[in-house]
Amino acid sequence: MDSALWTPTDADLAEARVTEFARFVEQRHEVELPDYEALWRWSTIELESFWRAVWDFFEVRSSSTPTTVLVERSMPGAHWFPGTQLNYVDQVIRHMRPGRAAIVHAREDGSTRTVTWEEMIDQAGALAGSLADAGVGRGDRVVGYLPNVPEAVIAFLATASLGAVWSACGQDYSASAALDRLGQLEPTALITADGYVYGGKFRDKAADVDALTAGLPTLRLVVTVGEASGNAVSWADATAQSRQLSPAAVPFDHPLWVVFSSGTTGLPKGIVHGHGGVVLEHLKSVVLHSDLGPEDVFFWYTSPSWMMWNFQVAGLLAGSTIVCADGNPAFPAPDALWDIAGRLGVTYLGTSPGYVLACMKADTHPGSDHDLAALRAVGITGSAMPATSSIWLSENIGAHVPVFSISGGTDVVSAFAGGARTAPVWAGELSVPFLGVALDAFDEAGNSVRGTVGELVVTEPMPSMPLYFWNDADGSRYRDAYFDTYPGIWRHGDWITVTDRRSVVVHGRSDSTLNRNGIRMGSADIYQAVESLDEVTEALVLGIELPDGGYWMPLFVVVPGGATDELRERIESVIRTQASPRHVPDDVIATPAIPHTRTGKKLEVPLKRLFQGATAAGTLDASAVDDAAALAWFVDRATEFQRVQRAR
Incomplete structure (x- = not known):
């Protein structure tokens, strides 16, 4: 498509948070950055200056002022912000505002439950105290077997505040599938629920919880949202004693969470990310690319099993309200997500190409059937977005609302390419490489190609690249996963075309070519x-x-x-x-x-x-x-x- 599906207005260009960041960089470094393309090029060439600018622009809280940004500008082996200590949770606490919603739980039956910032932080502090009483400390693992409910977010914050390591999967997984993932971590504590509602039915998970607990002999504490059984402690009891949430300062590369690969072959790979890398990458992604701030309501339909859950939680880093929905996205009607977006005043809605296609085939009309006046953007990920779906969305939610397809992965718990408020959107294309992402397309010989299909590669390190894989002591599995084809270059495993205008077309996995x-x-x-x-x-x-x-x-x-x-x-x-x-x-x-x-x-x-x-x-x-x-x-x-x- 030659003409853009959406083009930023003068107001978009002037008011976008990425524009504010570009002016910040211009003043600091005495450079001219007239458009997104110029800013992106600067961010990948002046890599250390860019990430230090991100740190300072967002006034990241740390125990000391960083003196060095990057040691060994190589992959693998890059070492970011050595000697710096911080905590992800500190970046969340700073946004607390009395009475304002931090999390809204949208249920299938149309009811909602709001957790204010004070309630979220108070409960996280209380749960952190209970975890500490059970002996959970720095480096210990706390795992979740939970639906997408506010308690999952709160449990993550409590865990991270202690310097413990979080990991979770949704309750649509069987006990054995959950054990394949969480059992690798030998966790000290388990946060779970007695079940969840999906498609109008309550799915009782008590038997699976019992089996999972029996398969985790290292547990010292089990906390259950809902009806607790056996030796489990109820969520209410675990959060009854008020304690101040006091995040422990940990090294920049201290493990924050373990996210798992899909796990269709062998045991799923546990991918470990650090506090500092995630904080910087997610601040960049949710604020500079998604344009989120304290007045926004951020809703991405996801599950604790998927990295987009981690990405949605990052809305809290921007001070936004996040929405958790644990039900069927097409129940009680195919346009259920649009109904939630309208009722809750969602400003950024994230979903998948499959859901959009289902809405098209069900002949839904989200723009006319729901009040989407607050909606400023739609995000799409999970697979390639057809141009026809992009056009349908534009026609049915309003041409003034950009549709930002993004592509990334669990590997970096973020995106390599997507949208920006200051860049046009073309149907079927991802508008821009993300800032700080030296994205390219290589042919088999390792040559950069344009206008033709190539391997998605990243030629410079990113702070949120994995620290390591779990149980990969010599790093061989990590190196083989990304660096076996082009030494020193990250090969992600996707086929893409980089167009002459630097937009990106995703063609699917290169290992299934x-x-x-x-x-x-x-x-x-x-x-x-x-x-x-x-x-x-x-x-x-x-x-x-x-x-x-x-x-x-x-x-x-x-x-x-x-x-x-x-x-x-x-x-x-x-x-x-x-x-x-x-x-x-x-x-x-x-x-x-x-x-x-x-x-x-x-x-x-x-x-x-x-x-x-x-x-x-x-x-x-x-x-x-x-x-x-x-x-x-x-x-x-x-x-x-x-x-x-x-x-x-």
């Missing part, structure tokens, strides 16, 4: 085409290299009405027209459902390996998949495919 006759293609281009058809609920494409040198590229489609020959022809036609003839699959196969990770990503790589002959047990962890029946269907198809191959 379609490679037909030597031509590499991204799966996202096919999904954007085929999922635009009303009859197709969802699609999955696989590119399978065969032992005889052949190549099979099937497209699996969820079609509630059935896949007729006429529909198959239209699917092939729309792919041929909107993508290219080489994107047309070899077969179009109807399937009851598509399995995903529990954070919503399609299982392209594990399913490809199944069709290539790998065993299900050795290929993926079924407990990490959202739909066991859908997975079983694919396992059966792969088994039959392999039987036919052997018979040839």
Whole structure:
């Protein structure tokens, strides 16, 4: 698309927080930064000056004034702000305002519960005291098995204030799946709940909580939100004794939390991030890119299992009110998230391409059916956003509201590229690389490429890159994950195109690349085409290299009405027209459902390996998949495919 879908107004350019930051940098460093492009270039070339400017602009609280920003400007091995001590929670406490909402819990039934700043900080202080009484101290792990409720946020703040390390997963995980993650950490305390509501039903998790507790022999304390059983302490009792929340100063790179990879193959990887790196990265992302401040209401539909939960909590670093919703985003109606946004005066709403597509197919009208007057921006992440969905959003929420697609990962618990209040938005594109992110696209030889598909790489270190992986003493798994292809360069594993205007188009995971006759293609281009058809609920494409040198590229489609020959022809036609003839699959196969990770990503790589002959047990962890029946269907198809191959 040549014309921008959204263009900043003069008021946007003048009033954006990123503009205020640019003026701050100009005065300090006597440079001219007339636009976002100039600021981004400066931020990646003058890396140390940029991150020190972020520190000073936000007046980050620390025990002493930093004297050095970066030791060893290399990857891996960069050492940020040596000798500096701080605490994430200090950056939250500074925004406390009496009577103002810090967290709003939006329930499925339309009711809400508000937690004020005083209540949040008082409860965090009380819980921190209970944790300390149980022997939780610096470096100990506190884990959560919780829905997306205010108590999860409060438990994280209490943990971090002590210098202990937080990790969590949602209660949609089974006890065994939760143990695969949390059990690696040998936690000292567990914060959990007796269950959650989803789709109008209460999901009792008492049995799973008991199994999880039994599988964590290092526990000294279990706190339950709701009805406590056994030796567990109720949340009310654990927060009954008033104690001041006094964050302990810890080194810049002291572990803050452990977030886990999707975990479809083997045990999920525990990725460790530090206090300082997260504080700086999230202040930059939520304030300079998302333009959030103390008057904003920030709502990203997410789960404690997903890094976007951590990203939403960062709204507190900006003084914003954050919204927690733990129910079905399409219950009691497909436009449930828009209803929450309208009722609560949400100013920034975050969701996924899948939810937007579902709203399109359900013929919802969010702009006319809900009062979205307060809405200033919509964020999208989780997978590539089709241009058609961007256009639909613009038409249905108002052309004055920018739609910022962002792309990043659990690995850096932030984004590499996305939007900014001062940069135009083009349909199907991510407007800009984020500040301080030396983003590029490389070909196989390590050359920078423009206008064509390449590997997403980052050529300079970021403060929120992992400190290390859990149980990776020699760092080999960490190095292999990001630096095995281009030494000293972070390879993220996504196919992207960097356009001449520096915007970014995401094509999907490079480890699931379609490679037909030597031509590499991204799966996202096919999904954007085929999922635009009303009859197709969802699609999955696989590119399978065969032992005889052949190549099979099937497209699996969820079609509630059935896949007729006429529909198959239209699917092939729309792919041929909107993508290219080489994107047309070899077969179009109807399937009851598509399995995903529990954070919503399609299982392209594990399913490809199944069709290539790998065993299900050795290929993926079924407990990490959202739909066991859908997975079983694919396992059966792969088994039959392999039987036919052997018979040839």
